[in-house]
Amino acid sequence: MTDNVVIQTSSLTKEFLRDEFHVVALKGVDIEIHKGEFVALMGPSGSGKSTLLHLIAAMDVATGGNIRVLGQDLRALNDRQIARWRNENIGFVFQSFNLIPVLTALENVELPLKLTNLKKQERLDHANTALKLVGLGDRTGHFPRQLSGGQEQRVAIARAIVTDPALILADEPTGNLDAGSAQDILSLLSQLNKEHGKTIVMVTHDPHAARFASKVRYLEKGELLAEGAVPAD
């Protein structure tokens, strides 16, 4: 593996039991994502896109195969180490924003920094910078309920980038947004990729969103299609 590879999986498999049914969510996935790439993972519902994203973020554990992210074998880490690793290296953007409703935009963005050794003022400075970067420097004291969907997602992106992670993972980041807000969010992610060199993996259903990515990979029934291949239907 070269230094340039951020994510590398081989024969990655995820199986689980749902009720009495045996489900194979991922079947022998081999993928390599390089530093600075913006990869869109596409495929129909149940194809395993989100499962792959969760495995990359060490939010779930594979049942087979290997996975290295940012040079780290995730299977070698215990829970505490994984939590720390995730805090330092991964920024995650959810479809439904998942901001903490009792915290202001600034406090939401500051939250991941509470796990660092930064002093309060430093944390606030970083959070303010992140909010300015996403264009919400004037909304720092607003609670999530006082923001539009697009603004909430921007706050979520600010929270994802505030620790300056090398890798940003986005799970349907425009799924809950109108076309205009979606466009803004995708532009923002693209800006983070191009201007700040962040590696981004984004799960999406939307072909328009996928056009912002530098590379598109398709999954079908848990299998990753060859590079350049698209599902038959």
Next chain:
Amino acid sequence: MFRYLPFVLKNSWRNRRRTTLTIVSISVSLCLLGVLMAIYYAFYFTDATPSQALRLVVRNKISLAVPMPEYYRDKIRQIPGVRDVAVSQWFGGVYKDRRDPKNFFARFAVEPERIIAVRGEMKMPEDQKQAFIHERTACMVGKALAEKQNFHLGDRITLQGDIFAVNLELTVRAIYDAPENNEVLYFNLEYLDQAMGSKRWGQIGTFYVLADSPDSVPRIAKAIDDSYRNSPVQTKTESERQFQLGFLSFLGNVKMILLSICAAVTFTIMLVSANTIAMSVRERVREVGVLKTLGFTRGTILSLILGEAVAIATIGGAVGVLLASGLCGFVRNGPAFSDDIRHLSIQPPVALACLAVAAVIGLISAFIPAWNASRTSIVEALRSTE
């Protein structure tokens, strides 16, 4: 951990109605617990006052209700270290109407000069003292009792006998003030003797013994009881404080009753609190998943939820202590069977114990929901739609 405090407090206040109701339920329970603990503390942890520390009470070893020979007094007086001895006979009787508890107060037949000497802390004007000593039908009442019953000097008080089959016509000649036992009526034993004729047979309920120093008290107690060890009527001598606690035992095992009620209150509020916390945590499982995604460890999430529960419970406990303090005021002014109740208040150790109990209630009631939440996998938590 302090860096998470604002987050914990904001989370605590997230559902204001539920949090308020939880605080109210905890505070009401802690108020009751606080008063019970205050009573327990007053009975079993309060030190004797300096005047009490010098006094012993001698009674029949069989029971307080069984009298003993009055002539024991002379032998007790000769024991080294004894400064004075006063006889005291519980009269009982009925004042006005037995059915009204307000009319119940302690009435003792005593030797006026001796009781004033033994209870040196009683303060009253000299002329009143002399009137009480020299007038056979005179009585002396505590200031608190006089205020409660609206007794004034010169008032006539009629006591209908029940233990003793005589009615006594007394005149208030003295009103004393004392830090304790301030709701007692004392009258002349001689009057009772004359009213009863020969029916009392020289028997008496208790002797109050005044020691020359607190250090002599245990030795005097032993000496008195040893003197009558081989007599047909044996004695039991104890400090005045112990005697008061013994008097309390007429009500049953007070210690056990108080502790049982305290335990029941604590257990009940723990169940209520556990239910509320479980509900609150269940609603936020998804957020737990988000926090874990941001890098929060299981331990931190466990601490956050426990901290939240402890904060709510402790606030409830603090409100409860304030309420209990107010309730103690009502109890102090109500009918009391013990002088300790007259001085009932929430002492600092009781307040601290209440707050500690509240914190522990929060901790225990939240532990299982918090543990389960912290153990939920991120994927499972994010899937939660509650």
